[in-house]
Amino acid sequence: MSLVRTHLHEHTGSLILSRPEKRNALTREMIAELTQAFRDLHLERKVRAVVLSGGGPSFCAGMDLAEMSETAERPDANAMWEHDARTYRELIDVMLRFPKPIIAAVDGAAVAGGLGLVLASDIVVASTGAKFGLPEPKRGLVAGIVAPLLAFRLGGSRAAYLLLTGRIVGAEEARHLGLVHEIVPSGQIWARSSQIAGECAESAPEALALSKKLLNEMIGDHLETMLSAGAAMSSAARTTEAAKEGLAAFLAKRPPEWK
DSSP, X not given: OOSEEEEEETTEEEEEEOOGXXXXXXXXXXXXXXXXXXXXXHHOTTOOEEEEEESSSOSBOOBXXXXXXXXXXXXXXXXXXXXXXXXXXXXXXXXXXXXXXXXXXXXXXXXXXXXXXXXXXXXXXXXXXXXXXXXXGGGTOOOTTHHHHHHHHHOXXXXXXXHXXXXXXXXXXXXXXXXXXXXXXXXXXXHXXXXXXXXXXXXXXXXXXXXXXXXXHTTHHHHHHHHHHHHHHHHHHTTSHHHHHHHHHHHHTSOOOOO
């Protein structure tokens, strides 16, 4: 069964994260499917914009911590951490370089790596019940790849506020911070996102592609460097005792005991 469902409607492509029982937490398989789905839609000439959403009550809860915990017990754990950081960074890079507008339709939680998917999108429509945050430090982890994106979209000061507090913010505060563009009732989120995709489709594809390239390449070299550094930092953080304790505490549903 596919973990990412693809639908085409007129000039809009829809990608739906389809692991609702796990709050659409990202596994290695899911990241690979999503990366390939974007590459496939890149080649679909009739698709002028893409709506990215999550099936079920959450947009995306970030990386699958159960899979991460299993990886920690493997003898090749360090190599796997590097692989995981590299493939997630590759997904973000594919999204940033995607030549068509990406509209994130966020209903429910978009946290950790899930927030990274939102930040790699171009336009964000949220439901009134949407929530956003980077709780990685509370789990002994580092949001190494998401942090540069956050600073790129919101600026250093607001990025520090979210990164260092680890707090989860609602839709209204997220709009105030500049993370969300529009807020609609949950039942209207796909319709509004599809409508925005239709508005984008009224423009020339070449003009859209060049406009997006210009936006993302204004600080392209710096962002590329920071994403690479972030990937290295993220994988290194996963080898620490703090990460082991944070993951164990999360899975046991208890407060972590930091040393």
